Amino acid sequence: SIPLGFFGGIGGASRNGILIKGSNYLEALNSVDTVVFDKTGTLTKGVFNVTEVNPSSGYTKEDLLMYAAYAESFSNHPIALSITNAFGKTIDKNKVESYEEIAGHGIKAVSHGKEILAGNTKLMAKAAIPHTNADTSGTIVHVAVDGNYAGNIVISDEIKADSKKALIELKEIGVRKLVMLTGDNKNTAHKIANELGIDEVHAELLPHEKVETVELLDGSKSRRGKLVFVGDGLNDAPVLARSDIGVAMGGLGSDAAIEAADVVLMTDEPSKLVSAIKIAKRTRNIVW
Numbered sequence: 001s002i003p004l005g006f007f008g009g010i011g012g013a014s015r016n017g018i019l020i021k022g023s024n025y026l027e028a029l030n031s032v033d034t035v036v037f038d039k040t041g042t043l044t045k046g047v048f049n050v051t052e053v054n055p056s057s058g059y060t061k062e063d064l065l066m067y068a069a070y071a072e073s074f075s076n077h078p079i080a081l082s083i084t085n086a087f088g089k090t091i092d093k094n095k096v097e098s099y100e101e102i103a104g105h106g107i108k109a110v111s112h113g114k115e116i117l118a119g120n121t122k123l124m125a126k127a128a129i130p131h132t133n134a135d136t137s138g139t140i141v142h143v144a145v146d147g148n149y150a151g152n153i154v155i156s157d158e159i160k161a162d163s164k165k166a167l168i169e170l171k172e173i174g175v176r177k178l179v180m181l182t183g184d185n186k187n188t189a190h191k192i193a194n195e196l197g198i199d200e201v202h203a204e205l206l207p208h209e210k211v212e213t214v215e216l217l218d219g220s221k222s223r224r225g226k227l228v229f230v231g232d233g234l235n236d237a238p239v240l241a242r243s244d245i246g247v248a249m250g251g252l253g254s255d256a257a258i259e260a261a262d263v264v265l266m267t268d269e270p271s272k273l274v275s276a277i278k279i280a281k282r283t284r285n286i287v288w
């Protein structure tokens, strides 16, 4: 039978905007050893602003933004929204003849009769497009037009207001290891991790590599408690399902992620995880 105190704990959590899908997860939250965070949309706002437009010779800033915006016009990725915003003009979607989103890489589209690639180093490498990696802390979107490098667009995300405090508190309440996973480039990932006091960073990961990384961490011999994964939901369902405790941020989360998660945070604040662990600890004191 389930001790009555658990119902109090789950109820108390739900009044704080934390949905815990069973007393076993409330119990597991007492012994969290490792917390793995997805970066974009979880620790950062996931709202990007274009900070640089760097055309290569033969292209104007206007051309570069236009090609990128048309290529991105069917994507819901936060990167796509920032580029179409920066372009600022109405996009005639009839001029996009074909479009393909390549997870963890970017976009391949045909528009204005030209083949456009917009994405990261991996996407350029796949198409053997020579490109330079600007030394910047932002996310770099490289653009190629008909096989020629057209330049890059740099966009920047911001750390959420309560991320740093939440991570400090997690350490204070006994979490041993903080890990960050991201598909974004290493420069940006390390800069954000340093600012936040993250212990271990894995960058430039494809969605399936995020699952593999969690499996490795899960099997690590030094681990003495539960592994929590926290994600904003976009493409996170497989990792959520693979963790001891999968935590989805419900504000942006997809239905698939909310379904796959064991704990759903109704707001997008990392500090809600701190609250969940504290409620679990109080509940244990009442129950046992």
Ligand code: ADP
Residues within 6 Å of the ligand: 038, 039, 040, 072, 075, 077, 079, 080, 103, 104, 105, 106, 107, 118, 119, 120, 139, 140, 141, 181, 182, 183, 184, 185, 207
């Ligand atoms: P994260 O792990 O930070 O949530 P994603 O897995 O969504 O990031 O994307 C990883 C990387 O793939 C991005 O940092 C970007 O370089 C590239 N990418 C993904 N989608 C797009 C897009 N629509 N346009 C350009 N680049 C993209």
Ligand code: MG
Residues within 6 Å of the ligand: 038, 040, 041, 232, 234, 235
């Ligand atoms: Mg993501």
